[in-house]
Amino acid sequence: MLFRKLIQNWRIYLLIFLALLTLAIWSAYFKEPDSNLHIFIFDIGQGDSELIQKGNYQILIDGGPDDSVIAQLGKVMPLEDREIEEIILTHPHADHVTGLVDVLERYKVDRIVYSKVDYSSNIYQSFISKIEKKNIPVTNPNIGETEDVFDQGKITYLWPGKNAESYKENLNNTSEVFRFDYGKFSGLFTGDAELPVWQEIISKNKNLILNITFLKVAHHGSNTGTSDEIASTIDPHIAIISCGQNNKYGFPHKKTIGALEKIGADIYRTDLLGTINISTNGENWSVK
Amino acid sequence: MMMKKKSIPNFRVLTILFIAFLVGVFVSSYFDIDFFRIYQIAFLLFLVLLGGIFLFRNIKLNICFAATMIFFAGFLLFSFINTKLNNLTAPFGQTLEFSGIVSSYPDISGNSQSFYLSTSDFGNSMKIYISTSAFPRYSYGDAIKVKSTIQKPTNFSDFDWVSYLKRYGATATLDNNPQIKLISNSGGNSLLKSLYRIRRNFENVVQKTLPEPESSLGIGILIGSKQGFSKSLINDFSRVGITHIIALSGYNVTIIIIFLTDILLGFISRKKIFVLSIIFIATFVAMTGAASSVIRAAIITLLIAYGKTIGRRADMANLILLSATVMVAINPFVLRYDTGFQLSFLAFVGLIYFSPILQKVFTRRIFRYVPEFVKSAVTETLSAQIFVLPLILSAFGLISVIALITNILILPIIPASMLFIFLSTLIYWIIPTIGKLALLISYLPLKYIILIAEYFSKLPISAIQISGRWQVGLIIFYALTIGIIILRHYSKNTNQFLIFGNSASFSKEQSKNVFSYLSDKIKR
Numbered sequence: 126m127l128f129r130k131l132i133q134n135w136r137i138y139l140l141i142f143l144a145l146l147t148l149a150i151w152s153a154y155f156k157e158p159d160s161n162l163h164i165f166i167f168d169i170g171q172g173d174s175e176l177i178q179k180g181n182y183q184i185l186i187d188g189g190p191d192d193s194v195i196a197q198l199g200k201v202m203p204l205e206d207r208e209i210e211e212i213i214l215t216h217p218h219a220d221h222v223t224g225l226v227d228v229l230e231r232y233k234v235d236r237i238v239y240s241k242v243d244y245s246s247n248i249y250q251s252f253i254s255k256i257e258k259k260n261i262p263v264t265n266p267n268i269g270e271t272e273d274v275f276d277q278g279k280i281t282y283l284w285p286g287k288n289a290e291s292y293k294e295n296l297n298n299t300s301e302v303f304r305f306d307y308g309k310f311s312g313l314f315t316g317d318a319e320l321p322v323w324q325e326i327i328s329k330n331k332n333l334i335l336n337i338t339f340l341k342v343a344h345h346g347s348n349t350g351t352s353d354e355i356a357s358t359i360d361p362h363i364a365i366i367s368c369g370q371n372n373k374y375g376f377p378h379k380k381t382i383g384a385l386e387k388i389g390a391d392i393y394r395t396d397l398l399g400t401i402n403i404s405t406n407g408e409n410w411s412v413k
Numbered sequence: 414m415m416m417k418k419k420s421i422p423n424f425r426v427l428t429i430l431f432i433a434f435l436v437g438v439f440v441s442s443y444f445d446i447d448f449f450r451i452y453q454i455a456f457l458l459f460l461v462l463l464g465g466i467f468l469f470r471n472i473k474l475n476i477c478f479a480a481t482m483i484f485f486a487g488f489l490l491f492s493f494i495n496t497k498l499n500n501l502t503a504p505f506g507q508t509l510e511f512s513g514i515v516s517s518y519p520d521i522s523g524n525s526q527s528f529y530l531s532t533s534d535f536g537n538s539m540k541i542y543i544s545t546s547a548f549p550r551y552s553y554g555d556a557i558k559v560k561s562t563i564q565k566p567t568n569f570s571d572f573d574w575v576s577y578l579k580r581y582g583a584t585a586t587l588d589n590n591p592q593i594k595l596i597s598n599s600g601g602n603s604l605l606k607s608l609y610r611i612r613r614n615f616e617n618v619v620q621k622t623l624p625e626p627e628s629s630l631g632i633g634i635l636i637g638s639k640q641g642f643s644k645s646l647i648n649d650f651s652r653v654g655i656t657h658i659i660a661l662s663g664y665n666v667t668i669i670i671i672f673l674t675d676i677l678l679g680f681i682s683r684k685k686i687f688v689l690s691i692i693f694i695a696t697f698v699a700m701t702g703a704a705s706s707v708i709r710a711a712i713i714t715l716l717i718a719y720g721k722t723i724g725r726r727a728d729m730a731n732l733i734l735l736s737a738t739v740m741v742a743i744n745p746f747v748l749r750y751d752t753g754f755q756l757s758f759l760a761f762v763g764l765i766y767f768s769p770i771l772q773k774v775f776t777r778r779i780f781r782y783v784p785e786f787v788k789s790a791v792t793e794t795l796s797a798q799i800f801v802l803p804l805i806l807s808a809f810g811l812i813s814v815i816a817l818i819t820n821i822l823i824l825p826i827i828p829a830s831m832l833f834i835f836l837s838t839l840i841y842w843i844i845p846t847i848g849k850l851a852l853l854i855s856y857l858p859l860k861y862i863i864l865i866a867e868y869f870s871k872l873p874i875s876a877i878q879i880s881g882r883w884q885v886g887l888i889i890f891y892a893l894t895i896g897i898i899i900l901r902h903y904s905k906n907t908n909q910f911l912i913f914g915n916s917a918s919f920s921k922e923q924s925k926n927v928f929s930y931l932s933d934k935i936k937r
Binding site: 138139141142145146190191192193195196198199200202204205207223226230231232247248250251254 | 523524546547548549617620621622623624625626627628641643828829832833836847849850851853854856857
């Protein structure tokens with residue numbers, strides 16, 4: 126049988142294996158990374174998961190409703206890179222946190238940002254206990270706090286800071302909202318933040334949500350996360366909606382689409398296009 | 414070793430008895446008879462038949478009596494175990510808190526994990542099927558406290574769920590979202606527990622090093638699991654007809670024996686190698702959760718290896734039947750309710766009886782320029798596929814049209830990838846940094862397999878769906894055709910007439926298989 130012949134040659138395979146091993150070890154030293162910054166909005170069904178990646182540096186925002194984020198990461202991360210520098214969990218709902226537990230299991234994660242809001246669900250508790258078990262540093266940044274990432278990236282946190290506990294009646298309103306700047310490119314990550322959060326941000330930090338290139342539309346395109354006023358204030362060039370195909374909530378809402386069309390933003394949807402990849406060098410950008 | 418070469422009738426009698434037993438179990442599985450109602454009648458019947466054997470001197474008649482007895486033995490065995498399981502009751506429909514021990518390696522798929530729980534809180538010791546969220550993970554041997562409503566399982570419209578559960582000894586399920594609390598992790602068999610720990614460690618190493626879906630595939634081809642496969646990928650695999658590479662098969666077992674024999678021969682004696690093989694295979698079988706296909710392969714391979722060790726050749730028909738009988742005797746439910754068991758046996762029968770026919774076809778002149786590896790891949794795939802096709806058709810209603818092409822492209826690199834993953838994990842356990850790089854090598858063949866599956870499954874003609882109405886007719890027509898081909902082939906070459914005739918004379922082609930390779934090695 127075929128199998129027998131192949132196994133008979135196992136010594137040759139051993140040699141091939143060793144030769145390839147040597148090759149792999151050497152090629153690990155000579156690798157040229159893609160110098161552009163990429164933002165991926167993953168197609169993970171009805172949920173949220175985005176990745177900011179530059180070379181070997183990754184920031185993962187949310188993990189989606191199941192473990193399919195693992196396969197998505199596998200597609201876009203460099204093969205030998207098994208480390209994610211930062212994870213940001215916007216809020217503890219299952220469609221945002223579930224995949225992160227698998228990520229913590231499989232990848233080395235350096236630090237985690239989340240609001241530490243109290244919520245008793247199996248999956249959120251597993252997320253917390255996994256962080257504790259692996260001793261990963263956790264921060265809950267204040268509003269207005271900034272964080273420098275890789276060479277010239279900057280994250281500015283806009284919500285919730287210390288407000289998480291007082292807003293936790295609707296967990297969506299404890300969502301981490303932050304601005305990400307890279308050269309002239311800027312993005313606004315919004316989790317599931319609803320109108321009360323936006324009113325707060327507009328009244329206190331309006332200047333921080335201006336001049337936005339890319340907006341991750343809040344709450345999967347629900348009309349509770351976007352209004353005409355919010356859309357025209359942010360006025361992004363690109364608006365991306367992360368939602369599942371034929372999802373039971375009917376996301377995205379036609380009012381949201383209407384508001385975004387009115388301001389002339391280019392709208393992309395993961396339920397129609399799959400994973401979306403924004404590529405930028407800090408000056409120009411392109412969307413695939 | 415009764416089935417070894419003796420006078421012809423003797424070992425053929427054994428063949429008949431094995432078949433009688435299997436038929437008995439099979440027939441019994443169609444009747445839900447209370448064992449305690451029929452066993453007295455059955456006892457009388459046994460006495461009558463036994464008396465018959467002593468009364469008559471006619472050998473043929475005696476064989477008939479014996480076969481009937483064995484048939485009823487099989488019939489009664491199934492009904493006994495079935496009755497025993499039916500009589501296990503729990504307070505169905507009530508919401509209760511109870512405790513038990515996780516008695517299987519939890520199966521994780523997507524967002525959920527499922528396992529069997531042994532509990533004796535309801536009188537008799539019984540098993541409950543539990544499906545819960547994927548996190549927190551439970552392990553074999555965990556003692557847990559559960560609060561939920563206990564349910565009596567009912568069949569789905571197209572799936573015999575009750576019998577499926579009975580196969581694992583389970584007679585109850587729970588409502589969705591049971592509340593589970595871990596009490597301790599000190600239960601279970603400690604040997605099995607450490608084996609499962611090694612398995613989980615292996616899975617972790619691969620998962621941490623390789624991206625998805627390659628890591629799931631890597632784990633799948635080495636220890637046979639569909640864990641972590643996305644639905645679309647599973648679908649792709651069955652459309653292109655390569656699901657068998659992630660189901661455990663004889664490959665995995667044979668690889669162990671061949672390596673052991675190759676490496677150890679010259680250092681220690683044949684018998685010691687045989688004993689070592691038994692230990693390694695038993696370890697592997699336990700670690701992989703004792704899937705039917707592995708046990709089948711393990712029993713057959715070990716019996717043949719034993720035969721070679723004592724210098725005798727086994728009769729293939731008896732060997733196959735013996736291993737089936739052993740497995741069915743241990744768990745009668747596998748015969749009808751375990752597709753893996755059926756597929757494994759059918760594929761093996763195909764390899765043994767049909768591949769010689771194909772090999773003969775390939776000796777024709779037109780096939781002169783066909784490379785050897787293509788020929789053997791075709792022979793192997795076709796002969797196994799031809800036999801499992803009716804079963805696949807009736808079980809899934811889907812036939813892969815391009816299985817032949819994809820298998821030619823994929824099968825040749827399977828052993829190498831298995832070897833790579835195995836070696837890399839060993840290296841990882843010693844020096845993790847080198848092991849990581851080593852595992853990346855396995856990425857290439859795995860990626861290749863996935864690319865092939867994805868590419869070919871997109872072709873519109875890769876698989877055809879056949880509706881229920883046509884299936885029966887098609888299967889009968891098909892079985893007849895194959896039967897005629899086999900009968901014609903083996904009746905022309907009387908010395909190869911293996912199913913019914915002289916087992917002593919294996920044809921040249923017949924002996925071209927893994928086992929003769931083994932025997933060559935051991936004899937040398």
